[in-house]
Amino acid sequence: MSMNLLLGWLCSLLLGSSIWLALAGPPRRWSDGLAATGYSVLLGMLGSGLLVGLRREVPGEGIFVATLPLLGAVSAVLLGVAYWRWRRATPALAVAARPTGSLPRWGWLLLALIALRFAFVLDEAILRPVFAWDAWNAWSLKAKTWFSLGQVPYLEPAAWWQDSGSAGRTALAWRYPELLSRAELWFAGAAGAWNEGAVATAWPLLWLALIGGCAGQWMALGVSRLYSLILAYMLASLPLLSVHAGLAGYADLWVAAALTFAVLSWLRWVRDGDQAQLSLAVLCTLVLPLLKFEGAVWALLLVGLALLAQVPVRWRWAGLGAGVLLAVVAVLVSWLLQLPWLALVGETLSGATTDSGEVSRVSPATAALAFLNGLFGQNNWHLLWPLLVACVIWRRDVLRCQREAALLALLVAGGLAALFCLFVFTPAAKWAASETASNRLVLHWVPLALSLLALLLRDVPWPARTPPASPR
């Protein structure tokens, strides 16, 4: 890894930190510091990708140098805003309190296990050239092309045939959101070459940022340090999540991180009324559609629930009706204007392949079994889903009493129900039956499932060691 790549990383982290500082100010608690680090990595990498998109004409390693002044300027403005906020805030805000108490010895062991797993996934990501199918087919193809030629447009096939210049490109993923490819381009530019190992380092670091960010937000939401550590280890131990970090290149880990951070910030706002967290939630939600089509769906789900939660109880049914009406109008307008997202929805729901448009039929029972097998039977998630079901039943009173836990449960249930309906009752069932897509979309909800577990368990006292009963 070159010094330039390290510089690229530091610049991204600077940008991300500036965003956090401008929106939320300096961390006041240790948990906020941990959350800030996690958010900074995600927002910094994606922010760098956005800025790269402003220098479309520059190819090769020049993209890094060309983007640096933009990045510096944006960071400086954000830091200025942060300084202004800090000056206006009450004194001693910037002092980050250290956590009190000490971890048990086995707590350090859990941290060591997370570090060990990180070392493995980082090494795997660096050593193995881009491997997984959609990684190179959907995301790296554009970044690799842009690195050589500048950010040429990707066109629909008919436009590609009509393009009289020589710049336009087409590909199966021509209509996919391009932010992730631009983030890849940023790191390739920093590395000074189309170095797939250098680009891939983003995924293990995002994985670590997701774990750190979650742990910080869990603590800020009132979960004890010990529970947060245990849940962070559980998140790090989940097999399919570490596969997505090691076999770098898919967008699902990014969607999971952005969705999780958006929801956890929103929950903090619901709980504490912290406006800064609401800003972060909005920002992370806005990022979702730029990553993947499913991100747009999850953003709508989150915004819908957030708005509904703010509506007074007596207006909820009317609000729900208005929401449905709005959605119908949006679909109609999109249909009239032939907006591309509608075609993407149509393809997803119809299960049509890009090859021949053939649609294979899978029975709902087969698809449901395959979907549930992915959750409960395969080696993807250890015991996460059985444990969550058991805890929801055991701690059902928490769902009645604690608003943020109830909202999170509703959101996770809504997301999983949407996936279940998609993969069982539509022709997209073939992707559940073939085990190709359903688990990857479930991955978007996995950190939130653990977050729900954290909220359900946060009031449960850790079992104290009871002294042995004295002999009578």
Place this chain on the structure above:
Amino acid sequence: MRRALVAIVVVWFLLIGIFVEISPFQSPWPQQRYVLEGAEFAALAGGQIDGSGLAITTADENYGALLVRGVEIADAAQWPVLRYRIDSLAPSLEVAFVYRRADSPGDVRTVNLTRGRGAAGSIDLSRETDWRGAISEIGFAVYPVAQSVPPQQAFRPFVLRGAEFWSPSWIGRGATVATEWSGRRAWSLMSISALGPDNGVVRARSPVLLLALGLGFTLLLLTQFTPTTRSRTGRVILVAVALAWLMLDLRWSLSFADRHAATRQIYAPLDWPQRQQQLADADVLAAAQSARQALRDDGADPDRVRLLVDANSDFLRARFIYHLAPARTGPVNLTGWRVATAETGPIYLATFEQPEPLFDAADSRLRLEGDFSVPARQLIDAPPLRLYRIGPESPP
């Protein structure tokens, strides 16, 4: 409490029996064993006797090895369990069991084997529909891991220590399930989507589900039999869940380490430009580089001319396009054959492992769809790669 403990133990035994699929009508241990030493096998290339085993020091022309020997098994159904022992098998290599049936000696049948956690592994052949009748020859085919390992770099020496056939038994069934639950795995394209089905046929029931059900029944029994000691029940369940989770994590960590070992074996000694050349589909990469060079030789800029691309599968076509990048490629399954309507510039077509479209060298025409053909000139005819320049403006 004692009643609860007894009930829990009984439930766990029952669950394990169901998940391991043990038949109560079988003997606990194998009544008969048919032992074959490794040295009794013959290798097609690179074999050396190593004590009672057979060491394979060099790969054959397919970057693997084939080890066979004749057997006289009158009824395969009597020998459902195959136990195999291979020392020092590199993580970049896979193993398959091969055999011939006496009733169809011309057919070689193969069964992919799971590499055991130690040197030994077991498989229950009674689940294979073709394992029946008289068997005349058996063997082991060792070959590079498909999809994730460059074949030319995969081989490392190994030793076949031997194989055993066992009659049906609980131990035999347990050994096969233990191999499936703890076996060494490799990365495949499927690994990004689902773990378990990513290494071929799933031959054993889910240990995750076994643990989940076992813990659920344990909780149920504890709350039924000891309703007054809820805090103790909570602690027991907490410890049990923690142990189960750690066991599963240990299993996944070992599996990840196995997969990573193959990555390190191939890529760790190389710098990054070399790594990007050492691919499982290095042939597609080489074809892409040849195509780009041929375009240059034809006076075209490979990044400016339209280059239609086709291959005999979605995967190959997409890989070919990735390796051709930043070329101005158009996958024909997406763009179609609108060559005739294109207005400007030369158009090229590159195909990989795709016999169509047919080129008529006598007429210098390429038949695209049905009877529709266009004038064309063949630039590369080196199957699996073919490259054409199409259009009436083709120079002679």
